[in-house]
Structure formats: structure tokens, C-alpha cells
Amino acid sequence: AQSVTQPDIHITVSEGASLELRCNYSYGATPYLFWYVQSPGQGLQLLLKYFSGDTLVQGIKGFEAEFKRSQSSFNLRKPSVHWSDAAEYFCAVGFTGGGNKLTFGTGTQLKVEL
Amino acid sequence: GAVVSQHPSRVICKSGTSVKIECRSLDFQATTMFWYRQFPKQSLMLMATSNEGSKATYEQGVEKDKFLINHASLTLSTLTVTSAHPEDSSFYICSARGGKDYGYTFGSGTRLTVV
Numbered sequence: 499a500q501s502v503t504q505p506d507i508h509i510t511v512s513e514g515a516s517l518e519l520r521c522n523y524s525y526g527a528t529p530y531l532f533w534y535v536q537s538p539g540q541g542l543q544l545l546l547k548y549f550s551g552d553t554l555v556q557g558i559k560g561f562e563a564e565f566k567r568s569q570s571s572f573n574l575r576k577p578s579v580h581w582s583d584a585a586e587y588f589c590a591v592g593f594t595g596g597g598n599k600l601t602f603g604t605g606t607q608l609k610v611e612l
Numbered sequence: 613g614a615v616v617s618q619h620p621s622r623v624i625c626k627s628g629t630s631v632k633i634e635c636r637s638l639d640f641q642a643t644t645m646f647w648y649r650q651f652p653k654q655s656l657m658l659m660a661t662s663n664e665g666s667k668a669t670y671e672q673g674v675e676k677d678k679f680l681i682n683h684a685s686l687t688l689s690t691l692t693v694t695s696a697h698p699e700d701s702s703f704y705i706c707s708a709r710g711g712k713d714y715g716y717t718f719g720s721g722t723r724l725t726v727v
Contacts, residue, residue: 532716541618541705541720542656588655598644598709600716604655 500525504603512611519574521589531572532590584610614711618719633691633722635706641686642708650703696726
């Protein structure tokens with residue numbers, strides 16, 4: 499069965515420090531991949547997505563992610579974290595022929611220390 | 613950009629009553645809409661997928677008679693929680709797929725509390 503793993507439930511970083519949130523997936527087909535951010539009591543905002551092409555994807559708010567097929571990973575990075583980045587981050591995966599459905603990881607709660 | 617409007621944002625209802633949640637794509641036609649349920653500090657659980665003009669496809673374990681989904685047009689889908697009970701209290705989020713990049717856009721969610 500397909501699955502998405504975000505191994506880090508909580509991450510705390512200092513403001514200005516770099517950030518990497520991990521996402522691994524288990525799919526038989528070529529996936530399309532997303533990172534979303536959710537503030538408390540809110541819906542999900544798309545940070546970036548990968549469908550095909552360049553495996554390094556740039557997103558909003560200074561985020562980027564790199565698709566590594568050999569590692570089945572799509573890690574999210576940001577070189578310098580701002581206090582406003584504190585939120586819940588979800589990785590999601592779908593694949594062609596999967597009925598358009600996305601499978602979400604369990605999320606990573608990011609805390610930013612000032 | 614693609615915008616999905618979800619209403620209401622919060623609703624409190626009495627046990628045994630029904631509640632309807634609307635999800636509208638404002639500036640694009642949504643070929644597919646999805647309904648999710650999210651428990652506190654947990655991930656999103658897909659409840660059902662709906663395509664305009666056809667019956668929704670429910671995920672395993674989701675009661676189709678309790679969670680009625682209607683996708684009557686390319687811009688509107690509704691979720692009705694029938695005979696609501698306290699255990700139905702949750703955060704419900706819709707998502708619509710469509711637009712020029714065929715991406716997924718999420719609504720802002722509905723906090724349902726059944727008392």
C-alpha cells in the first residue's frame with residue numbers, strides 16, 4: 499500500500515537557522531508531490547509542488563524541495579527560518595492512475611525560537 | 613490564483629440534527645472535489661472523492677449514509693453530516709482540483725462541534 503512518512507513529529511529551530519523537513523514515500527508509480535503548511539484552525543496552503551522536470555522545486559515564502567527518486571524522498575528546506583514560519587507542515591503524494599487522491603503524511607510541527 | 617471558499621467556518625449543532633458544509637471553487641471549475649476530516653494534531657483523513665454529476669466515492673470505513681456528499685456543479689460541493697453525534701465533532705476540510713495547473717486547492721476548513 500502507498501504511504502507517506504514524515505519522521506519528525508516536532509522540530510524546533512532558532513530564528514535565522516536553516517530548516518529541513520523530511521518526507522519519504524512508498525509508491526510503485528511515478529509520484530507527484532506537494533508540501534502544504536497549516537496554521538491552527540486554518541486550511542492548507544500550498545508551498546510547492548512537483549509533477550515532473552527539474553527535481554529542485556522553488557516555492558513560496560523562500561521554501562524549496564528536492565525530489566530524489568533513488569531515495570523516495572521530497573525534503574523541504576529553507577535557508578533562514580522566520581518566526582512566522584511556525585506551523586504544521588504536511589507532505590502529500592499522489593500518482594497518475596491513483597484516482598486523483600492525495601495521501602498525506604502525519605505532519606511536522608515546527609516551532610521557531612526567537 | 614485558485615480560490616476555494618468553504619462555509620461555515622464554525623458551526624455548533626445539537627445532537628441528532630444535520631449540518632451542511634459548502635465548498636465552492638470561486639475562479640475555476642473543479643473537476644474533482646475531496647472531503648477530509650482532521651482530528652486535533654493529526655493528519656488529514658480522506659473521506660470521499662466527488663466528481664461533478666456523479667456519486668461520490670467513499671473511503672473504506674466512512675459511512676455514506678451519515679456523510680452525504682453532493683457535487684451538483686463544477687463549482688460547488690456540499691457535505692451534509694446527518695443525525696450528528698458528539699463523535700462527529702471534528703475539523704472538516706474540502707479540496708478542489710482544477711484550474712490551469714490542475715492543482716489541488718484547499719478550503720479554510722469547518723470546525724464542527726456537536727453538543
